[in-house]
Amino acid sequence: MSKIKAENVNVYYGSKQALFDVSIDIAEKEVTALIGPSGCGKSTFLRCLNRMNDVIEICRVEGSIKMDNLELNSRKLDVVRLREKVGMVFQKPNPFPKTIYENVAYGPTIHGIAQSKEEMDQIVETSLKKAALWNEVKDRLDEIGTGLSGGQQQRLCIARAISVSPEVILMDEPCSALDPIATAQIEELIDDLKKEVTIVIVTHSMSQAARVSQKTGFFHLGKLIEFGPTDKIFKNPDNQQTQDYITGRFG
Amino acid sequence: MNLILVTFIILLAFTSYYFGRKKALVIQSSQRLTALPKFYGYYLAAWCAAPALIIFVLWSVFEPSIVKTFILQDYTDQNLTKNELQLIYTKVKALAVGTYTGNITNFLDESANKYIQLKGIANSAKVAIILAILIFSLSFAYRSVQKNNRMREPVEIFLKWVLFVASLGAVLVTIGIIFSLLFEAIRFFQAVKIFDFIFGTHWYPAKTFVRDGQPDPELMKDAFGAVPLFAGTFFIAFIAMCVAIPIGLLSGIYLSEYAGRGVRKYAKPIIEILAGIPTVVYGFFAALTVGPFVKEIGNAMGLEVSSESALAAGAVMGVMIIPFISSLSDDVITAVPQNLRDGSYAMGATKSETVKKVIFPAALPGIVGSILLAVSRAVGETMIVVMASGLAANLTMNPLESTSTITAQIVVILIGDQQFGDPKTQSAFALGISLFIVTLFLNVIALSVVKRYREKYE
Numbered sequence: 001m002s003k004i005k006a007e008n009v010n011v012y013y014g015s016k017q018a019l020f021d022v023s024i025d026i027a028e029k030e031v032t033a034l035i036g037p038s039g040c041g042k043s044t045f046l047r048c049l050n051r052m053n054d055v056i057e058i059c060r061v062e063g064s065i066k067m068d069n070l071e072l073n074s075r076k077l078d079v080v081r082l083r084e085k086v087g088m089v090f091q092k093p094n095p096f097p098k099t100i101y102e103n104v105a106y107g108p109t110i111h112g113i114a115q116s117k118e119e120m121d122q123i124v125e126t127s128l129k130k131a132a133l134w135n136e137v138k139d140r141l142d143e144i145g146t147g148l149s150g151g152q153q154q155r156l157c158i159a160r161a162i163s164v165s166p167e168v169i170l171m172d173e174p175c176s177a178l179d180p181i182a183t184a185q186i187e188e189l190i191d192d193l194k195k196e197v198t199i200v201i202v203t204h205s206m207s208q209a210a211r212v213s214q215k216t217g218f219f220h221l222g223k224l225i226e227f228g229p230t231d232k233i234f235k236n237p238d239n240q241q242t243q244d245y246i247t248g249r250f251g
Numbered sequence: 252m253n254l255i256l257v258t259f260i261i262l263l264a265f266t267s268y269y270f271g272r273k274k275a276l277v278i279q280s281s282q283r284l285t286a287l288p289k290f291y292g293y294y295l296a297a298w299c300a301a302p303a304l305i306i307f308v309l310w311s312v313f314e315p316s317i318v319k320t321f322i323l324q325d326y327t328d329q330n331l332t333k334n335e336l337q338l339i340y341t342k343v344k345a346l347a348v349g350t351y352t353g354n355i356t357n358f359l360d361e362s363a364n365k366y367i368q369l370k371g372i373a374n375s376a377k378v379a380i381i382l383a384i385l386i387f388s389l390s391f392a393y394r395s396v397q398k399n400n401r402m403r404e405p406v407e408i409f410l411k412w413v414l415f416v417a418s419l420g421a422v423l424v425t426i427g428i429i430f431s432l433l434f435e436a437i438r439f440f441q442a443v444k445i446f447d448f449i450f451g452t453h454w455y456p457a458k459t460f461v462r463d464g465q466p467d468p469e470l471m472k473d474a475f476g477a478v479p480l481f482a483g484t485f486f487i488a489f490i491a492m493c494v495a496i497p498i499g500l501l502s503g504i505y506l507s508e509y510a511g512r513g514v515r516k517y518a519k520p521i522i523e524i525l526a527g528i529p530t531v532v533y534g535f536f537a538a539l540t541v542g543p544f545v546k547e548i549g550n551a552m553g554l555e556v557s558s559e560s561a562l563a564a565g566a567v568m569g570v571m572i573i574p575f576i577s578s579l580s581d582d583v584i585t586a587v588p589q590n591l592r593d594g595s596y597a598m599g600a601t602k603s604e605t606v607k608k609v610i611f612p613a614a615l616p617g618i619v620g621s622i623l624l625a626v627s628r629a630v631g632e633t634m635i636v637v638m639a640s641g642l643a644a645n646l647t648m649n650p651l652e653s654t655s656t657i658t659a660q661i662v663v664i665l666i667g668d669q670q671f672g673d674p675k676t677q678s679a680f681a682l683g684i685s686l687f688i689v690t691l692f693l694n695v696i697a698l699s700v701v702k703r704y705r706e707k708y709e
Contacts, residue, residue, distance in 0.1 A: 055596060057512070083599035090597075094590040097613050106608070107598040160598065 003028040003168065003198045004049060009063035009073075011044050011053065018044045022063075022224045024217055026168075031190060031199045033213035033230065035206060037245070040219040042202045046170050048072070049200065050086040051079050067168070084111050087161035091173040093153035095145035095160070100137050103145040103156055104128060107164040123163055131159035132189055151182025158189060162197070169193065171201040175208065187212050206246060210234050218242045252374060256307065256381060264300035267389060271295030271396055278399050286403040294402050297409045298392030303385050310377050318369050322362055432687065435680035442674040443475045448681060451476020454644035454655075456664065456675040475678055477685065479646040483654035484686075487565045487640060488629040490650060494569025495629075496622060499576025506577065507584040508606055519581070526574040530634040537567035537639035549651055557641065562650040564640035568632055575625045583617030584610060616700050623697035627690040633658035657686045 004026040011019040019041045026032050034042040044053070051072065053059040065072040072082060084107070095103050104124045107113075114120035124141070128134040133155040137148070145156050154174060161169055171190070175183040190199060190212050203209050209216050210230060217227040218239075226233060226242045237243045275284055275291035284291075322343055323336055331339070339359075345351035346363035347370075396402075440448070453476045502522065506515055542563040549556030587610050595605040611618075641653025642663050655663075664679040 050597060052593065052597060055593065080599045080601060083597060088593075088597035090590055090593060092590055094588070094594040096591060096594065096609050106595070106600075110598065110600050110604050110608075157594070160594075164598070 001028045002026065003067065004200075005066045006045075006048070007064045007066075009045065009048060009061065009065060011041070011048065011062070012060045013056070014058045018222055019048075020222045022219075024224060024227055026198065026200060027215060028198050029194055029196070030215060031194050031201060031213040032215045032217065033209035034200065034202045034217045034219060035204075035209050035245075036219035036225075038204075041222040042217075042219045043172050045219070046172055046200060046202050049168070049170055050083050050088055051077070052088065054079065080111075084164050085166055086168040086170060087164065087166035088170045089154070089157050089161050089172070089174045092177050093150055093157050095148070095153050095156050097144060097146050099142045100128075100145050100148070100156060101141040104159050104163050106160060111164055113164060127159040127163040128156075130162055130193070131155045132185060132192075133159055149182075151178050151185060154178060154182065154186060155189065158186070158193075162193070166197060168198045168200065171199065173202055173204060176204060183208070206234075218245060220245070253307075253311070256378065257304070260300055260303045260307070260381070260385070263385065263389075264296040267299040267392075268292035268296040270393075274393075274396050275402075278397075282399060285399060285401045286406075290402040290406050291396050293406045293409075295389070295392050295396060297406065298388045299385065301409065302388045303381050306381060306384055307377075310380075314373055314377075318366065318373065321369055322366055325358075325362060325365075429687070432680050432684045435677050436684045439674055439677035439681045442677070443471055443681075447472050448475050448477050450478060452478045452646055454479050454660065456678055471674060475674070475681075477657075477682065479644040480655060480657045480660055480682065481685075482646055482648075483561070483640070483644065484630055484656040484658070486648065486650075486654060487561050487568065487636060487656055488626055490562060490565025491568035491572055491629045491632075492622070492626060494566050495572040495576050495625060498569075499573045499625075500580055500618065502573070503577040503580035503584060504606060504611075507581045508602065508610065519578070522574050522577055524574075525570065526578070528571070530571065530632065531638075533567050533571050534634040534638035537563050537635050541567050542639055545651070554651060556651045557653045559639060559641035559653040560651050561640055561647075561654045564636050565650070567639065568629055568635050571632070571635065572625045572629055575628060576621055579621030579624070580614070580618045583614045583621065586617070587613045616703055620697045620701035623693050623700065627693035627697070630693070631658060631686060631690050633662060637662050657682050661686075 002025045004024075006022060006024045006026075009019055009022040010017065022041075022045055024045075034046065036042050047053045048061055048065055049067075049072065053061055061073050063073060067082075067086070071077065087107075096106065098106075101124055104127050105114075105120055108120060108123050114123055125134065125138075128137065133152060136152060137143075137156075145153065148156060154177075158169075158174075175186050178186065187208065190201065193199060201209075201212065213230045215228065216230040216233040218225045218233065218237075218241075220241055226237055226239045228238075233242060234246055237246060269292065271294060272288045272292035275288035278284060278291075279288070319340055323340060326336060326339060339362075342351060342353065342359060343362045343366050346355065346359060347366045451473065453473050455474050458474055506519055506522075510518060538559070542558050542560060545560055545563045545566075546556040546558045591609055591613060592605060595609045600608070636656045636659045640655060640659065642655055642659060643653060644655040644660065645652055647654055661679045661682050664675060664682075
């Protein structure tokens with residue numbers, strides 16, 4: 001079932017066009033990986049899905065992006081509600097310089113989700129458990145989040161993202177700043193999370209895309225070259241460029 | 252004479268730079284250089300100028316006291332005090348240059364001749380020695396250049412020493428200032444008990460004035476109580492911060508987070524212009540415009556307002572400090588990493604929530620640091636308070652009355668007639684050193700807070 005349906009999305013930074021007529025169907029409760037060489041527009045596309053491009057003054061998005069028949073690329077859209085439903089995890093772990101507890105409680109607080117302290121405690125605990133971090137931090141929830149290791153910080157960011165029970169989580173190269181062990185933990189986590197949420201992940205690592213995703217989209221020079229089941233993309237792509245990229249001939 | 256000598260040394264140094272470089276180009280044709288040609292020039296110029304100038308400076312420093320010793324040798328058998336000897340030496344010098352107008356004794360005349368003679372010898376010796384050193388050091392250096400020795404290292408070492416001497420100078424001057432403050436303050440505290448100074452509540456130095464002899468110790472006890480001045484200083488600084496912190500901080504947040512590039516481009520320099528206005532201009536603005544305005548408003552509301560009020564001075568001082576706080580807090584807020592903002596926005600936080608919950612706490616140490624720096628600026632500010640807050644040291648917490656500050660009292664004490672050695676004059680040093688300690692303390696805290704903030708993000 002389709003969760004997000006993008007049609008003819010064009011993105012411009014000032015006069016420079018970054019995305020050309022991208023159309024893609026992202027299925028519910030699956031992991032969709034976006035791969036491609038640096039600067040190909042995959043992160044730009046990802047940021048369209050929760051309107052993070054709004055932060056960039058010169059950025060302009062055209063086309064239609066619908067999530068459950070709600071038009072995302074519309075002036076009238078309530079961006080705050082959208083971001084409650086579509087969470088995001090960034091390339092570099094970016095916990096707030098607050099305690100671990102406050103980091104996870106941040107979203108529920110601003111969206112008024114928890115009615116009481118007990119409820120908030122419950123949300124924090126569940127989120128940290130889902131992010132496979134609870135056992136490591138349960139005794140030091142009042143320590144500063146930035147004091148954790150890189151992998152723990154990234155899992156804290158994932159806990160923060162799932163604390164508001166989003167329907168979609170966007171991940172922008174979530175493992176590129178992590179060591180292999182931390183990467184493996186995050187990948188395992190992604191596998192667990194997809195039972196409940198739709199995940200879109202941008203990654204530089206093709207092996208990671210092959211491991212975690214069900215669908216893969218290959219971007220090149222701002223265009224979506226090929227999109228399909230991950231197996232097919234990696235084993236038997238239709239497009240020569242995809243074939244070349246997968247086999248490491250460029251990129 | 253000295254001017255000609257120094258000019259000569261410097262010109263010679265420039266010339267030797269040129270020759271050193273030229274020589275290097277010649278060497279280059281036969282063998283590989285050890286450094287760029289300009290280093291050969293620097294090397295020669297440094298060897299030319301440095302030894303000669305060092306000797307010149309040392310000579311100029313020590314020559315007068317040596318000459319003095321020679322002259323005063325003739326007077327040692329007369330059992331004169333140090334002050335009398337100093338007087339004689341001043342007379343001798345005056346006679347020698349022809350500006351002496353008193354009685355000329357034979358003895359004095361003889362000394363003056365001796366002085367002229369000594370000066371002549373000293374001058375010729377100086378020129379001779381410096382020329383000798385120039386020849387020696389230049390020939391030594393030139394031989395080194397000819398041999399194509401390593402040039403880069405000596406030049407780098409020389410530069411290191413030049414920089415060292417410059418910073419040593421700055422440090423020594425600071426230490427000198429602190430010690431001169433300290434010594435005079437200690438003398439003051441010999442006349443006035445430190446306890447009376449720190450805890451006394453009356454500041455009225457004028458009443459200790461007596462035409463001759465020592466002032467009455469009982470009067471002294473009650474004239475130098477610094478409490479009203481400290482209270483006034485911090486009170487006015489407090490009023491200033493009440494104006495400056497909200498406006499400065501909010502405008503800093505607006506500039507860094509909300510303003511578009513166009514607004515920021517013009518608004519920031521305009522706010523910074525406030526920092527460029529001379530404080531004396533703020534001073535008469537406070538005294539002539541704000542002061543009377545406050546009085547008028549107060550009178551209209553039936554309040555007793557003096558025309559020089561703490562409120563007027565503090566408010567204007569606050570305006571003066573706004574750019575400090577807004578500019579510094581703008582900088583620290585801008586320095587908060589963008590990925591924290593992204594993290595907050597991606598959670599669905601609005602701009603104001605992001606500012607309040609993420610950016611402001613993250614930037615807080617830097618903001619506190621900038622506020623402390625601004626406080627120390629407010630405490631040390633002089634011109635505005637001299638002109639607008641009144642000069643009578645009232646111990647009051649009423650912003651509508653006039654009050655006085657440490658800086659303003661120092662000005663009052665040191666303008667007009669004053670006697671050195673008088674406790675009234677020395678009290679300025681005691682006030683100065685207390686002010687120095689307060690601002691030093693504030694600056695140290697501010698800098699350590701800012702430093703801790705830096706460590707967090709770099």
